Amino acid sequence: MTNIDPERLVDFAAAVYAGEGVPEPDARLLADTLVQSDLWGHQSHGVLRLGWYFERLRNGVMKPVTGPEFVVDAGAIAVIDGHDGVGQVLTRLAARQAIDRAKSHGIAAVGVRNSNHFGTCMYYTLMGAREGCVMLLASNGGPAMAPWGGRKKIIGTNPWSVAAPAGARPPFVMDMANTGVARGKIYLARNRREPIPLGWAINAAGEPTTDPQAAIDGIILPMAGHKGYAIAAVVDLLSGVLTGSGFLSAVHSPYKTAEKSNCGHMMIALDIEAFQPLAQFSERMERFIAELKSVPLARGHDEVFYPGEMEARNDARNRRDGLALPEDTRADLTRIAKLTGLEAKRPF
Numbered sequence: 001m002t003n004i005d006p007e008r009l010v011d012f013a014a015a016v017y018a019g020e021g022v023p024e025p026d027a028r029l030l031a032d033t034l035v036q037s038d039l040w041g042h043q044s045h046g047v048l049r050l051g052w053y054f055e056r057l058r059n060g061v062m063k064p065v066t067g068p069e070f071v072v073d074a075g076a077i078a079v080i081d082g083h084d085g086v087g088q089v090l091t092r093l094a095a096r097q098a099i100d101r102a103k104s105h106g107i108a109a110v111g112v113r114n115s116n117h118f119g120t121c122m123y124y125t126l127m128g129a130r131e132g133c134v135m136l137l138a139s140n141g142g143p144a145m146a147p148w149g150g151r152k153k154i155i156g157t158n159p160w161s162v163a164a165p166a167g168a169r170p171p172f173v174m175d176m177a178n179t180g181v182a183r184g185k186i187y188l189a190r191n192r193r194e195p196i197p198l199g200w201a202i203n204a205a206g207e208p209t210t211d212p213q214a215a216i217d218g219i220i221l222p223m224a225g226h227k228g229y230a231i232a233a234v235v236d237l238l239s240g241v242l243t244g245s246g247f248l249s250a251v252h253s254p255y256k257t258a259e260k261s262n263c264g265h266m267m268i269a270l271d272i273e274a275f276q277p278l279a280q281f282s283e284r285m286e287r288f289i290a291e292l293k294s295v296p297l298a299r300g301h302d303e304v305f306y307p308g309e310m311e312a313r314n315d316a317r318n319r320r321d322g323l324a325l326p327e328d329t330r331a332d333l334t335r336i337a338k339l340t341g342l343e344a345k346r347p348f
Contacts, residue, residue: 001330003322008347010035013050015345016336020057021064022086030088033119038323041314044184045120048191048329051336053117055257062086062116062261068093071113071244076105079243080112084260087116091137091265095124098269099131106274111243112265117141117254121161122175122311128269129163129171132278136162136268140240142253142261144183144220148229151206153219154249157183158235163308165272167282169289170312178232179220183253186212186220191328238266 066085128135245264
């Protein structure tokens with residue numbers, strides 16, 4: 001099975017979304033966020049999801065033409081009502097606004113309400129890192145886990161990311177869900193027909209499971225027990241309650257392709273130059289990373305990585321060698337190509 005040219009994959013995905021009425025620049029952004037996730041090695045958030053966004057557009061729960069409205073525009077602070085537009089378009093706008101406002105005020109916070117799933121958080125926090133900012137993004141999602149001590153899932157995986165420039169090295173970037181694993185990884189395991197490790201989820205009866213479908217139908221467990229639950233709740237506070245968007249059970253996952261998302265996001269940017277010269281920060285980050293990587297290695301490890309380093313390496317390798325996608329993901333892309341009459345653009 002030959003690897004896939006990522007540029008051809010972007011072209012195909014963009015054509016699918018453009019065919020559903022998404023303006024060409026927005027369709028390419030949507031496609032690029034998915035393929036970039038695959039390039040980073042995060043196939044759980046890659047073109048595995050192409051069909052989910054496609055169905056959401058067809059079902060009318062995600063509007064193809066995004067019409068953002070600034071309901072708060074107050075210098076360093078803004079709130080954008082996305083009116084159920086494309087999550088990627090809204091989040092890129094929020095990132096751009098946060099960067100520009102931070103350059104004027106030193107710090108900026110931009111909330112988004114009534115949005116949709118946007119792919120990986122780090123796609124947007126890296127925008128800030130590339131422009132001399134430390135950037136934080138938090139987003140809520142549809143119910144995936146129960147509050148600590150409960151048996152009903154009402155809180156999302158609620159991912160968050162922080163990114164910063166790192167001098168001559170690739171940016172330092174953390175991107176994580178607050179469950180022990182992102183739900184997309186369980187869908188990926190199902191596509192690969194692989195079991196999941198014990199400790200990722202419990203089934204509907206509350207029993208530990210290694211069956212991906214039973215995990216999807218059950219409850220995903222928080223990372224670090226009650227601590228993961230607490231962080232997920234804080235993310236929902238910031239991205240749902242504070243922005244005026246949906247929160248907890250009012251938010252719906254992208255997997256539920258006939259329901260409006262109601263999700264919200266919070267983007268915070270800090271202009272490094274407001275704290276210290278960027279060159280000084282870069283030198284300090286290089287020393288920070290060098291010290292992390294200098295410690296003696298634990299058994300079974302060949303190298304210490306800093307957050308974002310593995311993704312940067314994966315990106316370089318996958319751009320050079322092409323992408324290897326699971327057979328079920330390829331089959332779904334083939335299905336969509338036939339459904340949309342885009343067989344000639346299918347990249348494999």
